[in-house]
Amino acid sequence: MSATLTFLGATDTVTGSRYLIEADGTRLLVDCGLFQGYKLLRERNRRPFPVEPASIDAVVVTHAHLDHTGYLPALVRDGFRGRIHSTHGTAELSTLVLPDAGRLQEEEASHHRRHGTSRHDAPQPLYTEEDAHLALEHFAPHPFDEDVSIGGIRVRFVPAGHILGAAQLQITADARRVHFTGDLGRVDDPLMRPPRPLETTDVLVSESTYGDRRHPGEDPTAALGRIVRDVTGRGGVVILPAFAIGRAETLLLHLSRLGESGAIPEVPIFLNSPMAVDGSEIYARHPEEHRLPPDQFRAMYRLATLVRTVDESKLLNLRGGPAVIISASGMLEGGRVLHHIAAYGSDPANAIVLTGFQAGGTRGRALEQGERTLRIYGRDVPIRAQVHVLEMLSAHADAGQIVDWMRTAPQPPHAVYLTHGEPPASDALRIRIRRELGWTARVPELAQTVDLSASL
Structure with a gap:
C-alpha cells in the first residue's frame, strides 16, 4: 500500500496548517491549526473537519503558534482520542496558548451577546477553555532527534529556530522520506538559534511566508x-x-x-x-x-x-x-x-x-x-x-534564506511542495527554486492528495 499526503490547509494562505499522511493503515495528522484572516478563511474553522477526528491515529505538531495548533481542542472535543506528539518546548507553550485561545473566544462570544454586535442570535465560541485543557491531556512530548514510531510511520523532530520548541519534521512512511519545515527560523535571529540544515529527503514541504521578499537590511x-x-x-x-x-x-x-x-x-x-x-x-x-x-x-x-x-x-x-x-x-x-x-x-x-x-x-x-x-x-x-x-x-526566514537553507541538502528532493504562503509569495518562491536550484517545485491546492511513491 502506497503512502499519500493530503493538503488540508495552508495551501492558499499562511494559516491553517493541516496535512494528512496515510501509510500502512495509519492516519497521521501533521499540525492542526486555525485559519486566520479573511472571513472566507475563518469560516473554514466552523466547518466539520475534513477527516473524521476519531479516524486519526495521532497528531504531530511543529510548534505552538495557533495557526499550527489552534484547532486541536475542537479536534479532541469532536472525537480524536490519540496522542498529540510534539517537542517538550511546544508542549509547555501549548499549556499557555490553547487555554488562552479558548478563553478569548468565550470572552468575545460573550461580548457579542451582551452588546448585540454579532449577526448571530446567540454567538458561540469555536471551543472553550475547558476544551483546551482536555486537549492538553493528549500531549506526548519528545526531545529533539528522538525517533517516534506511530503505527507504520516514523517521526523525528529537528530544530527549526523560529520560537522555542519549533521543529522541522522528518517523517518516514512506506520507505518514503518526507520533510516538513514547519515555520523556518532565521540564521540571523537575535534570540533563537538557526534552523538545522536540510538532510536528504524524497519530498520537501516548505513554508513560503516571505517567499516573494527579502527582509530589509536595516538594523x-x-x-x-x-x-x-x-x-x-x-x-x-x-x-x-x-x-x-x-x-x-x-x-x-x-x-x-x-x-x-x-x-x-x-x-x-x-x-x-x-x-x-x-x-x-x-x-x-x-x-x-x-x-x-x-x-x-x-x-x-x-x-x-x-x-x-x-x-x-x-x-x-x-x-x-x-x-x-x-x-x-x-x-x-x-x-x-x-x-x-x-x-x-x-x-x-x-x-x-x-x-x-x-x-x-x-x-x-x-x-x-x-x-x-x-x-x-x-x-x-x-x-x-x-x-x-x-x-x-519577523521570525520567519525570507526568500533568500529559505533558498540558502535548501542548498544545504546533500542532494535535491524529488519534489517540493510550497505551503504557508499567500499565492504571490508561494509562486514567486516556486519560480526562484526552479531557476536557482533546478528543483521541481509545486504549489498544491486545498484538499489535493499526492501519492508519495509517485513523487519519486
Whole structure:
C-alpha cells in the first residue's frame, strides 16, 4: 500500500496548517491549526473537519503558534482520542496558548451577546477553555532527534529556530522520506538559534511566508530605537502588537539593549500579556534553544513592568505617555492590544509598530496597507497615530534564506511542495527554486492528495 499526503490547509494562505499522511493503515495528522484572516478563511474553522477526528491515529505538531495548533481542542472535543506528539518546548507553550485561545473566544462570544454586535442570535465560541485543557491531556512530548514510531510511520523532530520548541519534521512512511519545515527560523535571529540544515529527503514541504521578499537590511534595534525616541520624546505612547510567544521576547531583547546603551530615554515599558510573562519562564528553562545567557535573559525581563490583571490593563489606557506597551495579538485580531489601539490610536502623538507578518484579512494587514479606520468591538476607531512596519523583526526566514537553507541538502528532493504562503509569495518562491536550484517545485491546492511513491 502506497503512502499519500493530503493538503488540508495552508495551501492558499499562511494559516491553517493541516496535512494528512496515510501509510500502512495509519492516519497521521501533521499540525492542526486555525485559519486566520479573511472571513472566507475563518469560516473554514466552523466547518466539520475534513477527516473524521476519531479516524486519526495521532497528531504531530511543529510548534505552538495557533495557526499550527489552534484547532486541536475542537479536534479532541469532536472525537480524536490519540496522542498529540510534539517537542517538550511546544508542549509547555501549548499549556499557555490553547487555554488562552479558548478563553478569548468565550470572552468575545460573550461580548457579542451582551452588546448585540454579532449577526448571530446567540454567538458561540469555536471551543472553550475547558476544551483546551482536555486537549492538553493528549500531549506526548519528545526531545529533539528522538525517533517516534506511530503505527507504520516514523517521526523525528529537528530544530527549526523560529520560537522555542519549533521543529522541522522528518517523517518516514512506506520507505518514503518526507520533510516538513514547519515555520523556518532565521540564521540571523537575535534570540533563537538557526534552523538545522536540510538532510536528504524524497519530498520537501516548505513554508513560503516571505517567499516573494527579502527582509530589509536595516538594523532592527536601531529602527526600533528611533521610533521610541521620537514618540516618547513628544510624550506619546508606542504600541507594539506582538505575538505573545516569541515576538514579545525579541522586542524586550531589543529594548533592553537600547536601554543599556542609552539609545532610548528611561520611559516606562509595559509587557501587557500574561501569556508572554508565563512564556518567559518556559524560555528560561530551555537555554539550549536560544542564544541568551541567563543574566541577559533576566535583565531583559527586569526592564518591563509585567501586567497581569484586567484592571492593570485598563489602567494603562488611562495613564497616557510617554510609554511603550507590548501586547498581543500581533495581527490585531484579539486580545488586550485592541483596547490599547482604541484608547491611543486616534492621537497623532502616538505610534503603532507592526513587527511581524500580517495575514490578509486581519486588522494588522489593513493598517499595513494604509487603512486608517479599524472596526474594534462593534465601533469604528479612527487611526491618526503613526503606523510603522518593521518587517525585519519577523521570525520567519525570507526568500533568500529559505533558498540558502535548501542548498544545504546533500542532494535535491524529488519534489517540493510550497505551503504557508499567500499565492504571490508561494509562486514567486516556486519560480526562484526552479531557476536557482533546478528543483521541481509545486504549489498544491486545498484538499489535493499526492501519492508519495509517485513523487519519486
